[in-house]
Amino acid sequence: MIIEGTISGPTLLSYGVPQGSVLGPILFLLYVKPLSTVIEKHSVSHHAFADDTQMHKSSNPKEIPSLVSSIKFCVSDIKSWMTFNKLKLNDDKTEAMVVSSSKMTKKLSLPTSMAIGDASIQFSDSVKNLGFFLDNNLEMTTQVKQLSNAVNYQLRRIGSIRRFLTKESAATLVCALVLSRLDYCNSLLFNCHDYLLDSLQRKQNSAARIVLRLPRHEHITPHLFSLHWLPIRSRINYKIATLCFNCEHDLAPQYLQDLIPKRRQTGYFTRSSTDSSALSEGPADSQKTLGDRSFSCAAPIVWNSLPQDIREIQNASSFKSALKTHLFRLAYK
Numbered sequence: 622m623i624i625e626g627t628i629s630g631p632t633l634l635s636y637g638v639p640q641g642s643v644l645g646p647i648l649f650l651l652y653v654k655p656l657s658t659v660i661e662k663h664s665v666s667h668h669a670f671a672d673d674t675q676m677h678k679s680s681n682p683k684e685i686p687s688l689v690s691s692i693k694f695c696v697s698d699i700k701s702w703m704t705f706n707k708l709k710l711n712d713d714k715t716e717a718m719v720v721s722s723s724k725m726t727k728k729l730s731l732p733t734s735m736a737i738g739d740a741s742i743q744f745s746d747s748v749k750n751l752g753f754f755l756d757n758n759l760e761m762t763t764q765v766k767q768l769s770n771a772v773n774y775q776l777r778r779i780g781s782i783r784r785f786l787t788k789e790s791a792a793t794l795v796c797a798l799v800l801s802r803l804d805y806c807n808s809l810l811f812n813c814h815d816y817l818l819d820s821l822q823r824k825q826n827s828a829a830r831i832v833l834r835l836p837r838h839e840h841i842t843p844h845l846f847s848l849h850w851l852p853i854r855s856r857i858n859y860k861i862a863t864l865c866f867n868c869e870h871d872l873a874p875q876y877l878q879d880l881i882p883k884r885r886q887t888g889y890f891t892r893s894s895t896d897s898s899a900l901s902e903g904p905a906d907s908q909k910t911l912g913d914r915s916f917s918c919a920a921p922i923v924w925n926s927l928p929q930d931i932r933e934i935q936n937a938s939s940f941k942s943a944l945k946t947h948l949f950r951l952a953y954k
Contacts, residue, residue: 864920
């Protein structure tokens with residue numbers, strides 16, 4: 622360590638690595654890799670991101686008590702493994718949530734808490750996952766509310782200095798501080814309630830009014846067109862189509878590629894027999910469910926809605942350019 626030109630003496634580290642070191646993240650991941658084996662012994666699925674480990678398991682509604690019990694035993698083994706390997710599991714920082722449809726939640730008498738070590742963890746109505754809020758009914762109301770508050774804060778800040786900025790500078794600020802937030806994980810908002818998407822669209826409209834210094838009640842669509850901004854719903858489709866392209870060309874993580882259905886098999890004497898770029902879609906269902914909004918269902922719907930010539934583009938930058946042009950034309954035709 623160097624402070625004001627003075628170098629500290631060397632110190633032998635028996636455990637851990639200095640915070641902020643280049644090798645730190647890689648060494649930590651190697652160190653905690655055996656944790657996956659501990660979790661998998663309990664038949665629990667999991668995702669790990671740095672020091673954030675998330676576990677999830679599904680079951681029949683009537684078997685939720687046994688599911689909670691299996692998760693509890695799994696966490697107990699995790700805590701034992703971490704203690705043995707000189708790590709600490711913060712009981713009070715652990716969050717738990719039971720995810721079900723709002724209709725099912727009303728029917729079931731769900732447990733309200735789960736014992737984790739010495740702490741009793743109350744089941745939450747929503748949890749924050751890498752900056753995105755998931756609620757227990759997957760309706761995304763908490764996320765949209767939190768996102769709206771964050772966007773409003775940024776719009777007020779930009780609006781307070783707008784008179785000192787050029788149009789180009791204001792647009793750059795809005796893209797960096799507002800549109801980037803509206804785009805973050807927006808694929809999870811596919812097919813959610815219209816009133817939620819409409820509320821986010823109003824935030825984008827407000828951003829355009831600040832950039833162009835427009836009156837509050839002026840019709841905004843022509844001005845969104847002039848800024849070359851895709852509306853909220855088109856931005857969601859853009860993200861899903863881009864993820865689908867990455868999966869099709871081995872540019873996405875394997876767990877995401879596994880969610881993409883196989884290419885559609887076409888007959889020999891059909892009009893679409895030459896279209897080998899389409900994906901198989903699930904069977905039509907008259908009842909809307911939470912599964913209809915999953916990536917494995919949304920991806921083929923959005924992908925197959927694109928013209929065949931766009932789906933067959935092999936270059937990523939060319940695909941994104943053609944995709945935006947296509948969605949732009951659909952949004953403002």
